[in-house]
Amino acid sequence: MSLPHPDFALYDNVGRTTEQITAQREARPTADDLHRWAAHDAREFAPSLPTEDAGQSISDWTRHLYRARTAAEVHTVAQEVLGDGHGGLGELHLFLETAAEWCEHNQEPAIAARYRQHAEELSALGDQLAYLGEDHLASTYRHTDRPAPGQPMPAVAMTPAAPTASIRRPAR
CATH class of the missing domain: 1.20.1280 (Monooxygenase)
Structure with missing residues (x-):
């Protein structure tokens, strides 16, 4: 019986992301896998979408x-x-x-x-x-x-001016 090489897992995972390694261990697809599968399944629908980015x-x-x-x-x-x-x-x-x-x-x-x-x-x-x-x-x-443009200026309280002495003109 031969023993497995101690570095097998390391060599098996070269080039893989942490998400890919974890997904493999948990027997589930990665987010990239899900997106790729959805794009494939929607390939006939996708051309009907607007061409500019949302x-x-x-x-x-x-x-x-x-x-x-x-x-x-x-x-x-x-x-x-x-x-x-x-x-x-x-x-x-x-x-x-x-x-x-x-x-x-x-x-x-x-x-x-x-x-x-x-x-x-x-x-x-x-x-x-x-x-x-x-x-x-x-x-x-x-x-x-200052008030916002278009807003009425606040009324300034005005004190009545002191009465001025009227100047009399000589009669002609």
Whole structure:
């Protein structure tokens, strides 16, 4: 009977990642395997997807931030991306909710619950980001000691002027 070479496992795992080695020991696929299999199974569906990256529009908005010169301009850009309605954050929330509905419809309630949990976390993050934007504006306009443009100037209390002595002109 021959004994196994003591370095066999080392040589067998040369070039493998830690995830690959662990997955082999646990007899499960790696994340790369799962992604590769999904890409293969979706090969007929994938060409119908938009050709640009999903994050491309966010990258465009980020470029607008680089051009911003004032807090008001930063806030305007941020509102478009993060604000209520159809901003990027709202659309991502809708995407997660739709994924949850798909999972429920396809008898995957545990995965649906996780999508919903992340949608709720995203919603809470959106609230925090809205507060951050408001705090940023409040800080900016507070430091300038002036009201925001378009706001009426506060009325200055005026004290009545002391009556002046009328100057009499000689009658002609």
